[in-house]
Amino acid sequence: MLLRAIVTSVLRLGLGYGVALVGGVLLGVGLARSRALKELAGPLVLGLSAVPSICWLPLAILWFGLSELAIQVVVILGAVLPIAVATESAVAQVPPQLVRAARTMGARGPRLLYGVILPAAFPGILSGAKLGWTFALRSLMAGELLFVSGGLGQLLETGRDLGDTALVLGVVVLIVALGRLSDVLLFRRFELEVSRRWGTEAAS
Numbered sequence: 001m002l003l004r005a006i007v008t009s010v011l012r013l014g015l016g017y018g019v020a021l022v023g024g025v026l027l028g029v030g031l032a033r034s035r036a037l038k039e040l041a042g043p044l045v046l047g048l049s050a051v052p053s054i055c056w057l058p059l060a061i062l063w064f065g066l067s068e069l070a071i072q073v074v075v076i077l078g079a080v081l082p083i084a085v086a087t088e089s090a091v092a093q094v095p096p097q098l099v100r101a102a103r104t105m106g107a108r109g110p111r112l113l114y115g116v117i118l119p120a121a122f123p124g125i126l127s128g129a130k131l132g133w134t135f136a137l138r139s140l141m142a143g144e145l146l147f148v149s150g151g152l153g154q155l156l157e158t159g160r161d162l163g164d165t166a167l168v169l170g171v172v173v174l175i176v177a178l179g180r181l182s183d184v185l186l187f188r189r190f191e192l193e194v195s196r197r198w199g200t201e202a203a204s
Helices: 002-033 035-048 053-064 068-092 096-104 109-146 152-162 165-198
Strands: none
Touching (some): 002 068, 002 152, 053 109, 068 109, 096 109, 109 152, 109 165, 152 165
């Protein structure tokens, strides 16, 4: 039962986070590069990013019922906005002289975006992606807690119903371990590579 719950939650987290990462980066780049989009959607994105992810669950249930899709909606909405805000900030903070130099050398359009702007903004985008992962994990646990879902959140709820402190603490430890493992296996490697490439790695 425990292994099945872990696999279920990890698969949900991977799917929801993947969608949120792609959507958040695209939205963030759009906000940073399009004045019209920034004026139209910028304040809304910033305001909605302050809404706790659990607040999206009642709306998701109204739309999709007690379903897998409802949980995924909560995970995606919980992660996509922090990623978008961080990406917008990272792209907006790319040094203007770097962009001007690239244009002087003939970089335009997609070549400028993918060859200059996004690589320069990557450290900030990575920080946003890491933050988004944390929000996605929190959102997933919140969604799984509220109805039968077969994941770690449901095990927490089962432990509460049974008064099983050991089960509750064990699941909490597993969630902490999952967050730590993802940091070591995913983000730490990217952070080290970014540090080496940008010359910010601490001298040994």
